Amino acid sequence: MAGRLLSQSLLRKIQHIQKFGIHNRSRIGSREIVGYGFNGQASYIDRSDFPMPAVRFRENTPDVQVLREKEKGDWNKLTLEEKKALYRASFCLTFAEMHAPTGEWKSIIGITLLLMSAGIWAYILEKLFVYPELPESFSVERKQAQLKRLIDMQANPIEGLASKWDYENNKWK
Template identity: 45%
Template sequence: MKRMLTLRARSLITKCGISTSVCIQARGRSVAKVGACSLSPYYDRKDEPLTAVDFVEQLSRDQKSLKEKEKSSWVSLSTDEKLKLYRIRFHQSFVEMGEGSNEWKSIIGGTLFLLGLTGLYFAWQRMYVCAGVPHTFSNEWKAKQTKRMVDMRINPIQGFASKWDYEHNKWKK
């Protein structure tokens, strides 16, 4: 799916995505000539095994002679020649399409790299941007604040001050 999307995006960016055919003048009339841009790009897919175009677009001299030999009886072709003909038409076989790729390694590596950068960023922030722990988190400050809340009788019926015994100056059990 990812490969198909990249091929589609590439075809839209290139001139093939813009122009689908070429119009030429032939004997005073316009004729639409089907160019390479009107054909879909080559891709290997199991659900569409026969593509509209061959994998190899520009044939070498050996490949051209092999294509001519293909038009005769296939009995005269060797196994190696049949394989070369297959590779002209297709890039991968069904077995090769089913094999896994090593793309997961680069994805995991990139993810771990970004997590490492994020960790470095937060470490830098903690050292240089954020100040130390506020003084209000110290135990002395908490004790003073609790004493002040009790002295002010904050929430004396059901809350904080209701749990303090004012006669004996200690917490109720």
């Protein structure tokens, strides 16, 4: 039973390969394969470091086929528009278009600033409505009283706070 299922799945895979080919000919349609490509597969990718894709950008239409026949002859007889049409049939972008700035950084900075402002507003609202008031011991007068008490008790007289206090002149050393 398992052997029959395995052989059926293998048979389906083999039929798929025979029908569409290993390089997914069904995905590229009637576009012409013109080279090995970036990774050996029949795909179109605009890359400046590997400028020759494996397939042409557009499918072969009657207009393009007429231009391809004219292309085999003298290029001086082609007009500028025909040369541009031939280029656009083979490639999607020029090198200048590939390297042109996209403006994506603007949206990234905008989203970052929105998230930062949302975080700041969340902090402010938590500070106002969630956290309790600070205890009295955090006031300036209470802190000074605590410091005076530590000095009077001579806390850590060798290396600590009391070592920095001059007891004869009642000021910091």
